[in-house]
Amino acid sequence: MAKRKVIISCAITGAIHTPSMSPYLPVTAQEIAESAVGAAEAGAAIIHLHARNPVDGRPDQNPDLFAPFLQIIKQRSDAVLNLTTGGHPSMSVQERIRPAQTFAPEVASLNMGTMGFGLFPMLDRFKDFKHDWEAAALEASRDLVFKNTYADIEHLLATLSPLGTRFEFECYDTSHLYNLKYFLDRGLVKAPLFIQTCFGILGGIGSHPDDIMHMKRTADRLFGDQYQWSVLGAGARQMSIVAMAASMGGNVRVGLEDSLWGGPGRLARTNAEQVATARQIIEGMGLEIATPDEARAILDLKGADRTSI
Template sequence: MRAPLSKIFITCAVTGNLTRPEQTPHLPITPDQIAESALAAAEAGAAIVHLHVRDPKTGRPSMELDLYSEVVARVRARNPQLIINLTTGPGGRFVPSDADPKLAAPGTTLMAPERRVEHIALLKPDICTLDLNTMNSGGEVVINTPANVRRMARVINDAGAKAEIELFDSGDIALLGDLLNDGTLKGPALTSFVMGVRYGFQPSPETVLYARNLLPSDAAFTAIGFGRVSFQTVALSYLAGGHVRVGLEDAIYLDHGVLARSNAAMVEKARRIVEDLGGQIANPREARAMLGLSKRAVDAKRVA
């Protein structure tokens, strides 16, 4: 049985793909807002920021390279040690047409694997997510076949990024084992249990322990809970021997009926939970050492 780690890192998921601007006025939308929110989360105690981008005009999720480039440049210019974790999740969703299910209906984002990791090749983040799930998601389907995952992993490896493996159900952990065994991924693995997506892992202490016990013994993990269980999952993950994640991607409330005014406020609460349970929070330099990431030199490129 794993005991709680002596020191853990906090990841802040700053804006995400699914939280809608109409749900909360505090969601960062523009590159400047996303970068500022990430930097404030770091000041509050986050060692890692998990970043998506959005269309500044509509607030809708985006995959535009220029938006990723601007956010990353702004963060690196002001806090070069902060660990940047970019998403590669968008581009795997399929919505079947009612008339002919083999044809895509509106809402489909399915695209070539290499297109989903173009920004990783360009920007070379410290970490990027790699989803292993092929599953029903609401009324739609997410498709990440083993072959496509391997194609994405090649680009990630060539960019020098560490993959954070997002696991949505136990079969994903079996695929992780295959990817480690054939050398597609190098251990020790960095993983996360995504809990609360309909038809995937559901949030509970039993789920966290079950998933943890399926991992290789040297794997690091973070249990992620969505919505009302976000802060409960901070405690569950820490007590099970994992790291923690919070942010406006995962939840919009700080307390019952109280909207979180910022990502920093969510990080502050997560930090209090861990420290009240006896844990200590790693800063970015310590988290880099824990994950075997290189120290980042100060980026001379400044953002006006």
């Protein structure tokens, strides 16, 4: 019997952490590109991408900021490129969709429900910021709603599905799985679904093992064999969640978007470092990681040659 292949995704920079939190967080196009290529070489089949203003590191959905690093990554790697439609919780859906609409990637992330997205607790751990926007953005999340209404989701699906883009459905709580079932039952999304269950963000489900089991049981009941399951853990429990999910038949996501850490009290210096750790956990269980082309087959993707990158 062929061994199950585990897809490793790597989220390179995201919009949660700010530049002052780690000197290793990629900000410029060159930094993002180099970090992404390194993650792919370490074993990540899927690279999840955000852009930042190269001057102050602020999250930015301008497609012109995506183009330079997308071109470099595509030239130097065959990894599947997954573009955010989440952007930053403070952005409108019209702003968030622009990169995916421009580049028609193989995969785009899609947040499956409106929620609180509390980043302000990080102000208890980080005190010194290089840029004025950093502390202000964290504090603003105390009174911020991350808007992903049914109309927003329908707009994203109607815009990107005709481009052949498929979705990483980001589900931060049980209700998001039920929202996805609603869209599946109405034929607006199709199997195989790529479901990323997200743990440890304030406003979503926690990161206790019972939470992971609950999300997996719910997804199994709602979707049966129509989905591929993946997990991400925010913060210090990233790798313990990787281990638990891999042992339960899941795929995994790591990266500096989700956690800045390489070990207790030690910042990860690269995304590749986290990918290598996840790979060691997976292969230590006697499992194999998926290549980019194997991930394309598992997720029924259109192929890199059919994007506009």
